Amino acid sequence: MEGEIRNFMTVSLTNLKLLLLAFDKGPLSSHSVPPLNFIRFMAVACFPIKIQQNSTKNNNGYSASRFLLILAVVVPIYMYKENLHQNVMLSLYCIYVYIILDLYLDMVRHLVQFLIGVELAPQFNKPHLSTSLQDFWGRRWNVMVSDILRWAAYNPVRSISSRLIGENLAKYPAILATFFLSGLMHELQFYYYGREKPRWDVTCFFLLHGLCVDVEIALKGNFNAKGERQRRWWLQPLPRLVAAPLVVVFACGGDSFMAVYPGAVTVFDKPTGMDLGVRRYARNDILRDVCCLIAPPIYSFLYKLFEVEHADQLQLIHIQVDPSDTPSDHIGDLEDTNTSQLSNKWDVEPSSSHSNEINQEPNTLRRRRNTTAQSDEEEEWIRYSQIDRKKEFCHLERIDGRVQNVLQGLELHTSVFNDEEQKKIVEYVYSIQRTGQNGQLRERTYSEPRKWMRGKGRVTIQLGCCHNYAVDRNGNPPGIVREEEVDPLPLLFKQMIKRMVRWHVLPPTCIPNSCVVNIYDEGDCIPPHIDHHDFLRPICTVSFLTECNILLGSNLKVTDLCLFYGANIAKHCVPAVPAKRISITFRKMDDSKLPYKFSPDPELMVMPTVYSP
Ligand SMILES: O=C(O)CCC(=O)C(=O)O
Numbered sequence: 171m172e173g174e175i176r177n178f179m180t181v182s183l184t185n186l187k188l189l190l191l192a193f194d195k196g197p198l199s200s201h202s203v204p205p206l207n208f209i210r211f212m213a214v215a216c217f218p219i220k221i222q223q224n225s226t227k228n229n230n231g232y233s234a235s236r237f238l239l240i241l242a243v244v245v246p247i248y249m250y251k252e253n254l255h256q257n258v259m260l261s262l263y264c265i266y267v268y269i270i271l272d273l274y275l276d277m278v279r280h281l282v283q284f285l286i287g288v289e290l291a292p293q294f295n296k297p298h299l300s301t302s303l304q305d306f307w308g309r310r311w312n313v314m315v316s317d318i319l320r321w322a323a324y325n326p327v328r329s330i331s332s333r334l335i336g337e338n339l340a341k342y343p344a345i346l347a348t349f350f351l352s353g354l355m356h357e358l359q360f361y362y363y364g365r366e367k368p369r370w371d372v373t374c375f376f377l378l379h380g381l382c383v384d385v386e387i388a389l390k391g392n393f394n395a396k397g398e399r400q401r402r403w404w405l406q407p408l409p410r411l412v413a414a415p416l417v418v419v420f421a422c423g424g425d426s427f428m429a430v431y432p433g434a435v436t437v438f439d440k441p442t443g444m445d446l447g448v449r450r451y452a453r454n455d456i457l458r459d460v461c462c463l464i465a466p467p468i469y470s471f472l473y474k475l476f477e478v479e480h481a482d483q484l485q486l487i488h489i490q491v492d493p494s495d496t497p498s499d500h501i502g503d504l505e506d507t508n509t510s511q512l513s514n515k516w517d518v519e520p521s522s523s524h525s526n527e528i529n530q531e532p533n534t535l536r537r538r539r540n541t542t543a544q545s546d547e548e549e550e551w552i553r554y555s556q557i558d559r560k561k562e563f564c565h566l567e568r569i570d571g572r573v574q575n576v577l578q579g580l581e582l583h584t585s586v587f588n589d590e591e592q593k594k595i596v597e598y599v600y601s602i603q604r605t606g607q608n609g610q611l612r613e614r615t616y617s618e619p620r621k622w623m624r625g626k627g628r629v630t631i632q633l634g635c636c637h638n639y640a641v642d643r644n645g646n647p648p649g650i651v652r653e654e655e656v657d658p659l660p661l662l663f664k665q666m667i668k669r670m671v672r673w674h675v676l677p678p679t680c681i682p683n684s685c686v687v688n689i690y691d692e693g694d695c696i697p698p699h700i701d702h703h704d705f706l707r708p709i710c711t712v713s714f715l716t717e718c719n720i721l722l723g724s725n726l727k728v729t730d731l732c733l734f735y736g737a738n739i740a741k742h743c744v745p746a747v748p749a750k751r752i753s754i755t756f757r758k759m760d761d762s763k764l765p766y767k768f769s770p771d772p773e774l775m776v777m778p779t780v781y782s783p
């Protein structure tokens with residue numbers, strides 16, 4: 171059977187990978203990380219494997235021994251098949267197919283891993299813990315295949331349809347196309363085994379699930395938009411213990427899943443020689459057809475009923491500084507420098523004409539202030555004592571069945587930077603923006619919302635590392651994109667960090683080494699998201715120009731403007747801002763997730779002095 175399965179994988183997946191390579195996409199493309207030498211290239215092309223992007227200690231795969239144990243229980247039950255109801259047999263069969271697949275793929279993974287010396291990703295990520303169909307198919311079931319389908323169908327269809335029907339709707343046809351392609355691949359695989367004319371029931375099964383995922387995503391957005399309904403008890407999420415079996419039963423055990431069995435029976439009956447006594451799926455099965463029709467609405471309803479939010483601890487320090495005057499149009503001294511890297515443009519000596527007060531360490535401040543007959547200590551003490559700190563934020567929500575304070579760790583510090591300093595920082599930001607507009611920054615440092623996203627996106631400037639909130643157009647997953655290089659943190663921002671550590675706003679144990687600057691025009695927003703866990707907590711946002719609402723919580727009320735694909739766990743968002751606003755979010759990267767070309771900044775490695783009045 172192993173030989174059969176190997177061919178099965180080679181036939182469909184290798185061809186798809188090679189096809190993607192023709193467009194320099196997918197796991198064999200020139201962007202692959204780590205770069206593929208000949209041996210690795212051949213291994214990735216020929217085997218159902220995926221190179222682990224970020225080396226991880228957590229292996230989400232199951233241990234083979236646990237599986238063998240389950241198998242040891244399931245297989246003997248087959249002996250009593252005559253006494254078992256057909257549907258029980260089908261469910262057992264489903265478990266059997268899953269275990270065999272996982273064992274086989276895991277075996278291949280370990281063998282290839284050993285041979286090519288690269289860590290490979292597990293293929294399954296605890297599918298029995300899925301909390302929604304989207305979670306099941308997108309993140310837990312056969313993840314290597316999901317990745318390939320994302321490149322081959324989802325991304326291209328999404329990009330074409332966003333031009334035709336807009337960014338918000340584009341995901342729906344993209345999802346359908348992905349499931350359709352998956353259906354065709356399965357049809358081909360079953361044909362390969364059974365040599366029977368395709369009955370298209372497998373394709374229908376995948377299309378049905380694609381439709382359900384579409385409905386699920388649409389409803390999630392819709393329900394979220396009606397924030398009030400979230401609070402009704404019957405729409406509150408149930409614990410994963412209840413939600414997960416429901417999703418898995420729908421994904422694998424519902425009547426519609428039986429559509430897959432004819433293929434599965436054809437595939438596995440013959441090579442294993444097991445006559446499982448499973449009835450052939452009847453093409454005109456009325457019950458199945460009815461189920462197909464009613465499954466999406468029922469599923470979507472169940473989804474919302476049993477959706478589980480993850481209890482990620484929110485630790486966000488938000489520093490809200492007083493809104494300064496409208497930014498001046500004055501460009502500042504920095505504009506005429508003409509190098510392409512921010513570090514050169516920006517990292518100016520405190521003594522040069524580019525310097526500003528915030529660039530100076532307390533002793534520099536001291537010297538200047540002495541002239542005003544105010545001692546340096548007094549000056550710093552006054553500034554330090556003017557900081558207003560609010561830490562007791564509390565909003566209780568039920569997450570995973572437990573009542574938790576979702577604002578745990580949130581702090582608000584005001585008056586950390588004075589008006590003059592804020593103005594300088596804002597001017598700096600504008601000068602970087604102009605540098606980016608002139609194409610003088612690294613490709614992923616500066617990005618503007620696309621034209622049709624006006625009012626929905628915002629300008630972002632990423633420094634220190636490039637990271638994705640969602641899968642990017644190259645298929646990179648959310649989180650730090652380790653192979654991308656962006657411009658480094660400029661001196662001014664490093665000095666902001668030092669100031670915040672010195673004045674007890676940031677802990678000296680978590681000194682940020684990256685940041686994202688968000689420039690919002692009136693009406694722009696940031697959709698609900700949780701900052702990726704490639705970044706350590708706490709995370710710190712400094713806000714300029716305009717006061718605005720920032721929503722925090724596990725179930726956010728979201729306006730239509732902020733509908734966001736994949737935001738099933740929404741933790742914070744900035745709804746449409748009333749006027750121009752700038753924010754700088756500082757984050758420390760997890761050491762194991764640093765960009766490959768990242769070199770730690772010596773200035774930020776020395777523990778900054780903490781002020782003690
Ligand atoms: O602009 C803000 O205040 C929030 C920014 C943010 O959440 C982010 O960039 O992840």
Ligand SMILES: [Fe+2]
Pocket residue numbers: 699700701742
């Ligand atoms: Fe964020």
